[in-house]
Amino acid sequence: MKKLTESEFTEFFDKNIAPQINEFEGKRKNLLKKLNWITGITALVLVALFLFTQTSSSFFWEIGIVIVAIIIGGVFCSNYRNALKTTFYPKLFGQLELNYSNSYNSISHGRSQIRTICDASRIFYRYDNIDVDDVITGDYNGLPISVYDSKISYETGSGKHRHTVVPFNGIFIGTKINKKLNCETVIKMEKNFSNLIKTGTGMSVSVGAGVQISFGAGSNGMEVEKYRTGNINATKKERVQLEDVEFEKVFEVYSEDQVEGRYLLTPSFMNRLLEYKNKKHYGIELFFSNRLNSQENTFMFIHNNKDNFELPIFKKIEKDSFYNLIKEIYDALEIIDALKLEQDIGL
Amino acid sequence: MSLIMLVGIIVVVLAVILYPCYVNVIKARNSLLEAKSGIDVQFKKRYDLIPNILTIASKFMEHEKEIFTKITELRSQAMNSSAGSNEALECNAKLDGLLSQLKVSMENYPTLKSDATMVQAMQTYNEVEEHIAAARRFYNSALTQLNNAVMIFPSSLFKGCVADVLGSKYYECEEAAKASINAGDYLK
Numbered sequence: 001m002k003k004l005t006e007s008e009f010t011e012f013f014d015k016n017i018a019p020q021i022n023e024f025e026g027k028r029k030n031l032l033k034k035l036n037w038i039t040g041i042t043a044l045v046l047v048a049l050f051l052f053t054q055t056s057s058s059f060f061w062e063i064g065i066v067i068v069a070i071i072i073g074g075v076f077c078s079n080y081r082n083a084l085k086t087t088f089y090p091k092l093f094g095q096l097e098l099n100y101s102n103s104y105n106s107i108s109h110g111r112s113q114i115r116t117i118c119d120a121s122r123i124f125y126r127y128d129n130i131d132v133d134d135v136i137t138g139d140y141n142g143l144p145i146s147v148y149d150s151k152i153s154y155e156t157g158s159g160k161h162r163h164t165v166v167p168f169n170g171i172f173i174g175t176k177i178n179k180k181l182n183c184e185t186v187i188k189m190e191k192n193f194s195n196l197i198k199t200g201t202g203m204s205v206s207v208g209a210g211v212q213i214s215f216g217a218g219s220n221g222m223e224v225e226k227y228r229t230g231n232i233n234a235t236k237k238e239r240v241q242l243e244d245v246e247f248e249k250v251f252e253v254y255s256e257d258q259v260e261g262r263y264l265l266t267p268s269f270m271n272r273l274l275e276y277k278n279k280k281h282y283g284i285e286l287f288f289s290n291r292l293n294s295q296e297n298t299f300m301f302i303h304n305n306k307d308n309f310e311l312p313i314f315k316k317i318e319k320d321s322f323y324n325l326i327k328e329i330y331d332a333l334e335i336i337d338a339l340k341l342e343q344d345i346g347l
Numbered sequence: 348m349s350l351i352m353l354v355g356i357i358v359v360v361l362a363v364i365l366y367p368c369y370v371n372v373i374k375a376r377n378s379l380l381e382a383k384s385g386i387d388v389q390f391k392k393r394y395d396l397i398p399n400i401l402t403i404a405s406k407f408m409e410h411e412k413e414i415f416t417k418i419t420e421l422r423s424q425a426m427n428s429s430a431g432s433n434e435a436l437e438c439n440a441k442l443d444g445l446l447s448q449l450k451v452s453m454e455n456y457p458t459l460k461s462d463a464t465m466v467q468a469m470q471t472y473n474e475v476e477e478h479i480a481a482a483r484r485f486y487n488s489a490l491t492q493l494n495n496a497v498m499i500f501p502s503s504l505f506k507g508c509v510a511d512v513l514g515s516k517y518y519e520c521e522e523a524a525k526a527s528i529n530a531g532d533y534l535k
Contacts, residue, residue, distance in 0.1 A: 179474075179477075180474060241488055241492070242488070243484065243487070243488060258381075258382070258385070258485045259385050259389070259478060259481045259482045259485055260481070261481075262480075262481035262482075262484045262485055263477055263478055263481040266477075266480075266481075
């Protein structure tokens with residue numbers, strides 16, 4: 001990957017992106033008009049239903065109409081976003097010598113790779129739905145990289161208590177560590193790990209792998225689930241007790257081989273991972289494996305709890321919006337620098 | 348309640364409390380033995396690698412015969428002593444020092460440093476050294492767990508069951524390695 005300075009980016013932007021922005025600004029305004037119409041029509045229908053029907057089924061009709069309106073609005077937004085991404089992202093990431101894709105094939109491949117890693121690592125308790133939005137591949141510091149904006153979720157509970165749990169929402173990175181691996185090792189967040197995420201109108205706290213506390217516009221109070229983690233022991237991995245007390249407070253390490261676990265987690269590697277975690281305040285979970293049919297052997301789940309690599313819909317697209325995308329990819333790949341994965345200096 | 352029943356209850360309660368402690372102590376002991384054998388496995392890799400390094404190095408480093416002889420002697424001595432014995436550990440500690448010394452001497456031979464087979468041999472050597480360090484850390488961690496188990500009541504009651512490994516010592520680096528480094532020596 002090539003890093004661009006702000007002036008290099010400005011030059012590229014003026015030449016390759018700016019000429020097409022006006023066309024998209026027109027499309028964006030059309031989209032906003034459509035969304036306004038949908039909202040207006042939905043509101044009118046709801047008022048009419050409320051005034052002229054008194055049956056018990058009218059409530060369900062109202063809910064149904066709102067859902068249909070949301071789906072139609074969502075389809076319009078999604079089409080606009082896809083057009084935006086297809087037009088600009090390959091150029092933008094191409095300038096960084098990376099490949100961008102949101103095609104069906106790349107997304108399916110991304111999903112299946114994440115599922116394979118979830119199966120092998122058991123970092124997450126359940127991972128029924130795996131969504132992948134953007135796929136960025138290429139080289140970084142001589143290492144192969146695959147970056148996916150992804151979200152893992154599953155449905156739980158029944159009846160009124162049915163809700164979605166999001167054990168992971170952030171960036172998944174597949175890359176390579178310059179060390180020979182003979183088995184599999186997992187580094188996961190300690191069970192009390194928690195970080196705040198915003199979901200829709202409400203707020204929820206995603207607690208480690210599989211717990212969610214939600215409180216928001218629609219909920220009456222809090223809903224707390226019992227802490228759940230994947231059954232790592234089922235994959236023949238054993239807990240590796242490390243000597244760094246601070247590290248042990250934040251992470252749990254499991255490996256098939258106690259020596260290899262420590263070969264990967266040298267004191268300085270632990271220090272670097274901890275420093276990165278403290279600097280970014282993101283949860284990070286890592287999986288090392290030599291068994292997957294891939295040129296990558298290191299896989300990272302970075303819980304930054306946001307929809308990454310997106311341009312705004314409700315405000316005008318400007319140069320800064322594109323520069324933010326570049327900053328997002330730099331930010332995501334900073335972990336490779338922080339952990340010095342490309343170096344094999346024995347530390 | 349009859350006396351027999353009371354004694355029975357006490358025995359069951361004690362068994363319920365003490366059995367997990369016993370299991371814990373035995374697990375700690377086995378983990379220590381596993382860690383010890385892990386170090387031997389890594390040492391074996393090192394013994395296998397030393398002749399290759401020496402063969403390549405001897406072609407270029409004619410004035411370092413003395414260090415080669417010492418390394419070869421120590422290697423044979425370490426291989427002949429029983430695994431995990433104090434003698435083997437002592438020999439390996441000395442080998443650590445001599446191999447580091449050899450690495451530093453190699454810096455004076457640019458043709459040797461750039462030799463492809465030597466580069467590969469040194470990469471493998473570095474990897475083996477990293478594994479040795481990891482195995483030693485595992486051993487120290489296992490020993491801490493065992494020491495905790497046999498010092499804390501009630502698992503300390505089973506101290507006798509692990510008498511064979513009691514008194515094992517932690518791996519510590521040699522006094523020479525603790526000395527501060529003079530960067531000037533390396534930057535001449």
